[in-house]
Amino acid sequence: MLVGYRIFRGTFASCERLFQEAAAFATQVGRERLISISHSEGQHEGVVTVWYWGEPDPLSVLDELAESSEPQPRGFEVIVKDTPRP
Numbered sequence: 001m002l003v004g005y006r007i008f009r010g011t012f013a014s015c016e017r018l019f020q021e022a023a024a025f026a027t028q029v030g031r032e033r034l035i036s037i038s039h040s041e042g043q044h045e046g047v048v049t050v051w052y053w054g055e056p057d058p059l060s061v062l063d064e065l066a067e068s069s070e071p072q073p074r075g076f077e078v079i080v081k082d083t084p085r086p
Helices: 012-029 058-067
Strands: 003-011 034-042 045-053 079-083
Touching: 003 012, 012 034, 012 045
Parallel strands: none
Antiparallel strands: 003 045, 003 079, 034 045
């Protein structure tokens, strides 16, 4: 199994929205796959990272995102990276 993460970034002005987006994604991931949620702040920007147990094929996750027609919320950058196990 792979460890995946999704990073949510936003300004302090949109902090509530940032936490809502990260919480919605963590809920979608599900309790059984969720590892943890971390956050940091600095220079008027907040970052929340949701860590989770991912799918066996990291390319399938990236393909899904590339094909998604759903736009990302303005002011947020979502980065998904899966790391294969040794």
